[in-house]
Amino acid sequence: MNAAKAxxxxxxxxxxxxxxxxxxxLVFFVIVITLLALAVGPDAQIFATVxxxxxxxxxxxxxxxxxxAMFLSDYQDGTLEQLLLSPAALxxxxxxxxxxxxxxxxxxxxxxxxxxxxxxxxxxxxxxxLGATLLLGSPILSLVGAIASxxxxxxxxxxxxxALIILPLYMPTLIFGSAAVHxxxxxxxxxxELYFLAGLAVMSASLAPVGAAAALKIRLG
Amino acid sequence: xILTRFHKYASPKYxxxxxxxxxxxxxxxxxxxxxxGLVGALFLAxxxxxxxxxxxxxxxxxxxxxxxxxxxxxxxxxxxxGLIWRIKLGDVMARASAPLGAxxxxxxxxxxxxxxxxxxxxxxxxDARLTSELILLFLYLGxxxxxxxxxxxRIAARTGAILALVGTVNIPIxxxxxxxxxxxxQGPTVSKLDVPSIDTTMLVxxxxxxxxxxxxxxxxxxxxxxxxxxxxxxxxxxxxERALQMEAV
Numbered sequence: 001m002n003a004a005k006a007x008x009x010x011x012x013x014x015x016x017x018x019x020x021x022x023x024x025x026l027v028f029f030v031i032v033i034t035l036l037a038l039a040v041g042p043d044a045q046i047f048a049t050v051x052x053x054x055x056x057x058x059x060x061x062x063x064x065x066x067x068x069a070m071f072l073s074d075y076q077d078g079t080l081e082q083l084l085l086s087p088a089a090l091x092x093x094x095x096x097x098x099x100x101x102x103x104x105x106x107x108x109x110x111x112x113x114x115x116x117x118x119x120x121x122x123x124x125x126x127x128x129x130l131g132a133t134l135l136l137g138s139p140i141l142s143l144v145g146a147i148a149s150x151x152x153x154x155x156x157x158x159x160x161x162x163a164l165i166i167l168p169l170y171m172p173t174l175i176f177g178s179a180a181v182h183x184x185x186x187x188x189x190x191x192x193e194l195y196f197l198a199g200l201a202v203m204s205a206s207l208a209p210v211g212a213a214a215a216l217k218i219r220l221g
Numbered sequence: 222x223i224l225t226r227f228h229k230y231a232s233p234k235y236x237x238x239x240x241x242x243x244x245x246x247x248x249x250x251x252x253x254x255x256x257x258g259l260v261g262a263l264f265l266a267x268x269x270x271x272x273x274x275x276x277x278x279x280x281x282x283x284x285x286x287x288x289x290x291x292x293x294x295x296x297x298x299x300x301x302x303g304l305i306w307r308i309k310l311g312d313v314m315a316r317a318s319a320p321l322g323a324x325x326x327x328x329x330x331x332x333x334x335x336x337x338x339x340x341x342x343x344x345x346x347x348d349a350r351l352t353s354e355l356i357l358l359f360l361y362l363g364x365x366x367x368x369x370x371x372x373x374x375r376i377a378a379r380t381g382a383i384l385a386l387v388g389t390v391n392i393p394i395x396x397x398x399x400x401x402x403x404x405x406x407q408g409p410t411v412s413k414l415d416v417p418s419i420d421t422t423m424l425v426x427x428x429x430x431x432x433x434x435x436x437x438x439x440x441x442x443x444x445x446x447x448x449x450x451x452x453x454x455x456x457x458x459x460x461x462e463r464a465l466q467m468e469a470v
Binding site: 144147148151152155157158161164165167169171175176196200207214215218219 | 394
């Protein structure tokens with residue numbers, strides 16, 4: 001437990017010291033939204049209908065690009081090997097790293113996404129649904145993403161490969177997330193989707209650290 | 222007793238020789254099944270009362286779709302054998318089945334869209350089962366890309382096994398989430414085994430065709446696995462001996 005806490009604090013410190021890693025995905029996210037607006041055209045009505053879905057896709061893409069930050073630099077400077085040698089259980093340490101990654105990258109993204117959605121004139125109940133689904137969905141993205149990141153760490157062309165592996169696994173999260181937002185726009189109940197997302201989050205929280213730890217052992221062992 | 226025997230027949234060397242002996246039998250069975258299945262499908266089965274003659278594409282489409290899922294399960298299970306019990310044949314089988322699975326998935330998608338044109342009036346709809354089949358294709362392609370990126374075959378196979386297992390957990394989730402998202406596809410025809418909503422003269426060729434597909438899969442899988450084994454084990458004495466024998470012939 002102490003080891004996991006130490007890993008968590010160390011990773012958070014690392015993210016705070018390399019702020020460009022934190023800002024770049026946010027800027028990327030806003031750029032994707034802008035691209036969407038430019039592609040759809042100036043008609044506010046059409047944009048309002050596609051914007052919530054666009055926000056979800058932009059979050060997926062920004063998360064995928066950002067997954068490298070989880071293991072890559074630790075792999076390059078040898079920290080990851082030290083973690084593997086530590087007597088503490090590896091899944092616990094990996095869970096701490098994933099949690100740190102989520103706190104440092106997903107949380108700001110949720111804030112920015114709800115802010116952007118408000119500025120774009122999306123109705124308040126839709127913004128609330130967007131925030132709730134992102135809050136439940138982004139842990140799934142970080143957790144499942146950790147497995148792909150561990151599988152591809154240190155490979156040539158790793159970023160593209162990682163995206164190829166991970167995006168199909170993200171589809172259920174995208175479906176439930178954007179369905180909830182869509183329902184909220186039509187003033188329908190969104191409880192079922194939120195429950196599904198919560199269930200997926202609990203399942204991936206219990207399985208993904210074990211899978212990512214096994215993947216790291218194979219890649220480095 | 223059974224376990225030691227299993228270990229013996231699953232060792233690459235023994236697998237190589239017994240699968241080579243099995244090859245003519247498998248190939249003959251495959252050809253016979255395909256011929257009888259196609260005769261039943263194209264001549265003996267009556268035309269559908271609603272879809273006419275064009276329903277006959279079911280005989281290539283449905284078995285391909287079954288195989289696409291079945292091969293993923295084979296891939297994940299043999300990957301797990303290699304990962305957990307360190308059985309080399311498991312690694313080999315998993316790597317050898319991935320491209321086959323991808324092609325069957327592709328075939329299911331293509332025949333499905335050709336069937337969709339006369340029936341639904343369009344090649345592609347974002348229907349639940351089409352979409353999850355497409356996602357399955359992406360999963361296969363991700364696995365193949367990962368195999369290509371890692372030089373060491375052992376590590377590649379074990380990394381792939383983890384990815385395949387993660388995919389296995391995800392397939393039902395993907396399937397039901399997509400089903401919930403949207404559906405237009407006709408309901409399952411054969412899954413209700415006691416009262417299938419298909420006539421026996423139509424059903425029998427379908428079952429024969431799926432047996433033929435399975436047989437074809439096993440034949441090709443064993444051939445691919447033998448090639449993989451030769452490369453995996455190229456530094457062992459038995460492979461060298463075999464190579465010398467071939468040269469002498």
